[in-house]
Amino acid sequence: MTAILGLNAFHADSAACLVIDGKLVGAVAEERLGTRRKHTSAFPANAIRWLLADNGLALGDITQVAIPRYSSANRLAKVAYVAKNPVGGISAALEHFSRSKETVSMLDQLAKICGADPATARFETVSVEHHLAHIASAYYASPFDSMTAGFSYDASGDFASAMAARCEGHRIDVLDKVTLPHSLGFFYTAMCQLIGFDQFGEEYKVMGLASYGEDSYGDEMKRLVELPKDGWFRLAPGHFGMHEGGTSGAVDKDGRLIMGRLYSHRVNALLGASAARGEFTQREKDIARSTQVRFEEAAIHCLNRLHRQMPTEQFVMAGGCALNGVANARILRDTPFALPYLQAAASDDGTCLGAALWVWHNTLGRKERFYMKHAFWGPQYSDARHRSAIEATGLDFQTCADADEIAEIVADLIACGQVIGWYQGRSEWGPRALGNRSILANPAISTMKDTINAKIKRRESFRPFAPSVLKEDVATYFEQDVASPFMMHVVKIRSEWRERLPAITHVDGTGRLQSVDRENNALYHRLITAFKQRTGIGLVLNTSFNENEPIVDTPDQAVACFMRTDMDAIAIGRYVVKKPDRNDA
Secondary structure, X not given: OOEEEEEEOOXXXXXXXXEEOOEEEEEEEHHHOOOOOOOOOOOOHHHHHHHHHHOOOOHHHOOEEEEOOOOOOOHHHHHHHHHHOHHHHHHHHHHHHHHHHHHHOHHHHHHHHHOOOHHHOOOEEEEOOHHHHHHHHHHOOOOOOOOEEEEEEEEEEXXXXXXXXXXXXXXXXXXXXXXXXXXXXXXXXXXXXXHOOOOOOOHHHHHHHHHHOOOOOHHHHHHXXXXXXXXXXXXXXXXXXXXXXXXXXXXXXXXXXXXXXXXXXXXXXXXXXXXXXXXOOHHHHHHHHHHHHHHHHHHHHHHHHHHHHOOOOEEEEEOHHHHOHHHHHHHHHHOOOOEEEOOOOOOHHHHHHHHHHHHHHHHOOOOOOOOOOOOEOOOOOOHHHHHHHHHOOOOOEEEOOOHHHHHHHHHHHHHOOOOEEEEOOOOEOOOOOOOOEEEEEOOOOOOHHHXXXXXXXXXXXXXXXXXXXXXXXXXXXXXXXXXXXXXXXXXXXXXHHHOOOOOOOOOOOEXXXXXXXXXOOHHHHHHHHHHXXXXXXXXXXXXXXXXXXXXXXXXXXXXXXXXXXXXXXXEEOOEEEEOOOOOOO
16 A cells, blocks of 8 residues: 655645545645644644545655755746845755754654654655645546646746746646746735735735726736846845745744735835725725736736647646636636636645645655545534534534435525525535535625625625536626636636525625536535525525634534624534524515
């Protein structure tokens, strides 16, 4: 048996996965477990313990540990940067050295976590360059085997911010890289900070806010991000300070990631003063819009350039920037690429999967492929745990006989306007709730968006909710017939449906769709089908099962979230609980 443990450690979005004989058997982000802090950089101790226990393994059974970091990568670019930026560059070099030492101590850390004698461990540690791990996470999990273009872009990893590759068979050949200080990820995050989103991982909020603005700062954004005819992209010199953004993975006393400022006074001179958090005037909305527009232009520029080098319809993509669903949908409209694959954990949590699959195909030389059709690779809990959590509420509950019964009951509740916590099976891998740890509602009710934002999610009112749509009905509701099982595309809703689906139609007429396939989630597909039978609508409003916290993991967490928010009912396993003051209509 070959058992490869993939780890994203000492970095935000800490995570672990396990690949046995070339097949993924489990994957989970550390934030879902333990102290439950969003984007945690804590070593994925809880994730590792769960993976081993869930598969009946001990540390001695692990044959390889795959790490998506290669300290020797891009040395010439590092030296050049230090020469031009001696103060920030030396600081970056010291941080890099410190993180390399952490990686070296991997054996001792794993032994301690697993309560094992280090002498019993027999695994080989393999380092994989960050962006190569990103591309591997998408390509090796895709259905593609013939010539495929690969692209990864984010803030940074191993001193690079983007990579282009040729993928074919079991090989991934790097075509080109973009090294720091040039980074579309840093650009987007810097603009987030200028607007007032100063915490780690809030870029998706700017994507939502952008729809309320005008492209009033387009000329300024073109000065900040250049798109050369003979290259990928360049940031304006002196406007961004990538190593003024804080030490990677550093946290404050509350365990939140520390974010230093990523832009210089020159950006303020160009765009005006930095906004206070939560103060969204029209200026901030317009900056958000212009930021999104320039990012999309850069993405289209890069993908068209890649296609000239790789003339194929097939492409795979990963990296934090690949979570920008608006850009992803535009890539399908404005480039020759027509057959995409983006795996569920496109951000840095997914690099552990890419590193593990890279080891399988390259270190071990194996050609057998794994196709990731669904995202349900996290923990699941027993019926006894479900029932115990429900009984602790003291509320009456209904026990369903089978999947059909629970789908029918919940479809009735949603059709009647109730907001339902939906907790089923194994949890999702990646940042999206895809129908196992979701809050569901009727998309046709005009007040539903505001109700959920204010009373359940307790978040900014401008943020939209996603539609989960039957795969066979995508073309009925959306202008692009996109297969998007992992909710990676923001697509225009057909004009005749926008007023009929107000709760999931964003101000610009779009929705971040999830296409639901019967093969990959039969129960969720059955539920949406039952809702369609009652309403004539083949989609439901879907948002993550949480309230300003990581998505719930245990049944107890799900029930606690249900009880403290204004949800009407919860379906947890085969049990349905309704709050006593709720009516069915």
